[in-house]
Amino acid sequence: MSAESLVAEARSQVDDVDLGPVHAWKRANPGGLAVGTMPIYVPRPLIEAVGALPVAIFGGGDQVDIIRGDSYFQSYICHIPRSTLELALGGRLDCLDAMIFPSICDVIRNLGGMWRLLFPEKLSVYLDLPQTFDLAVGGRFFAHELHRIASLLEAAGARPLNDEALVAAIRVENVRRAALERVDALRRAEPWRAPASEVYLLARLGGLLPAAEHTRWLEDYLTAAQGRAARPVDNVRVVLVGAFCEQPPLGLLRTLEKAGCDIIEDDLQLGLRTIEGPIDLREGEDPVFSLARSWIERGGATASRYIGDDEKGRALVERVRTLGADGVVFAAASFCDPALLDQPMQEAALARAKIPYTTLKFAENTGQFQVVREQAGAFSDAVKLWGIA
């Protein structure tokens, strides 16, 4: 299959707000639970280990008209909760047996409370990701949270959690991570072969599939992309930051690319990438604790994770330099508190490091990209001509 065909198929599945791939999985796995997960991070192997399918929910994007969802949120609340609610109230998330709301911001947290009231027949779970990064304290608390979630899923009809199944699921997840990293490496090295707009769709598809199936997609795409006829383009290399929850429309990514920006790294599908490297399994260690340890020790810097003793912006500057990026594009969703509060600190770090950046805002259903094109075009020209923005 060609890269173009794979991407087209991935897009049709990602755009399917009726969650066709989830229905297909449930038909193939009678009695299996489908568990929705809101951004950013829920450990997927835990869910797969109890025989359930983790389903990453990113709202309705630009695919749905928001009518009922708007009646639950004031105008100054971001877009993803309203489109997610729109889908649910319209029955499009009925195939989900449970939802998990991780602690990333006040809006997603409160959406979890709304879910309990609006859909009392469905399991709704809040996952408190620790902000204290001492293994004996935060790690232990997080492991307890994960055990609690496994018990709740079991009570809802999932298989009981056992070590063997979890170890196996973590190993499969690590294979997927390695495949995703190879795709990311190709994007960084030859973005004309694996542009961000394609890699994004391939990565996002993984939120709807078991890890093993997603790995096959990634490997097929890698093979096809490496073999495709593609001409190197003299674009600027940028890192895209700030869109870790509500996702921008695909048109925005394509606009940036057309404006001369190769997005060689982004935080769009952060849930699959937030743990740096594989999840370590240690002899004699509770594999649930291994999941917790991976978050504590190797969870990547992002706006909704406390910075601890680290320096704000250090990780971004280091990443830009390591990747040989020319600059950064900040793209935060409107009214996204974590991203927008983080941004001035990140900007200051870039300014100190003399790394060019530009900033824009979006909503998941933004439909006009002319301004973005002009802004990104001016940015890429300035960086190319003078090395500054």
Place this chain on the structure above:
Amino acid sequence: MSQNQQAHLRVAKEPSQERQKRMIGDHFDRLASVADGTCDEKVVYTFVPGNLTELIGAFGMLPVLPEINALQSGMRQQSAGYIAEAEKSGHSEDVCTYVKCDLGMLKSGNVGPTGTRLPRPDLLLLSYTGCFTFMKWFELLREEYKCPVVMLHVPYQPDGVVTPAMRKYIVDQLETVVIPAMERIAGKKLDRDALSERLARSAQAEDDLVAVWESARHRPSPIDGYFGGVYYIGPIFSAFRGTEDAVAYYCELRAEVEGRIARGEGPTTPDGRLDDQRHRIVVEGPPNWTSFNEFWRMFSREHAVVVSSTYTRVGGLYDHGFRHDPKNPIETLADYCLGCYTNLGLPTRIDYIEQTIRTYEADGFLINSVKSCNSFSAGQLLILRELEKRTGVPGGFIESDLVDPRYFAKANIDNRLQSYFQMLDARRLRHAA
């Protein structure tokens, strides 16, 4: 009697108000003396919900509460300039205006609400309770002050239940991270007996505060539980919980309120005493601070008294029985942090408001949805529907902001409130018929 004399009598301050004013003035004077180098007490910046005031006090440190400074700046009409200052330096118009007001104040010389300079923090004590923005706020302040930050992550209560694991997580953080960090800054070990003594005083003040809150069951209510209530919570939610001053303040306040009950008097409002109370209202959400008195008048002019509010529970939900326990000093701090209002899941918040409406026999409830505070605001339209469904009591909904005057549309809010109160009147007439 001249008009001036009448106005003076209308707004004459009670002894407890004078006492609170002195307490605050003295506290800011101490802070100013640290700022100008004449005093070497250590300074801890922290937040209202989940504040560890007794612990800070046991170390002999002085707390600074940035939200309080921001709201005071709002009341003194300084917040617009501070917010503009922060937005000029790159902060988004979309985000919390408390944060921007505080950053703008810092950039403008860090002169506090009483006109004296605030000292730099020796420690940012980040109690992460019920509001995600707090974390970002102190990350931003750390960039400015380059001082240590210590995080206390308080788990959320999605089910309204405190589990042993939650409590242990907080206790472990206090014992292994927070207290050692404070000991390093203070240069001395924690005196646990002194902490317990402070906690005992907290419990005493909390008893009196709850008696004040519950006085609103009377008709007429002797207090306004929202506009007046924010003054009543001042000492206990800020620098004074666990102090002799706070005990004296709440004892005095309680006696004043009991006096009003005995005399059949209502609370003092900006326009005088409100004895004739036509509407008893419960309010969800913080007040607007930039037009605080105008906002209050929109209620008192319509003879509406607020019998209870959720905002006055952000620093502790004492009316559900919680008291600081001097016998279990660390565990009780954990339970306190867990129980703050915005740390409760939406279903628990709704249960609480429903119970409040019934307990205080409210005729209506009103949601003031503030743009700045997603912790409060996200989900409030569902709260409105649920409460109307469960109680049959009509709800009102208005939108404003904490300290950004651009979002206080006076005519719009006034119109809505007038319509709302007229609707309550019509409903009462219908029921009477």
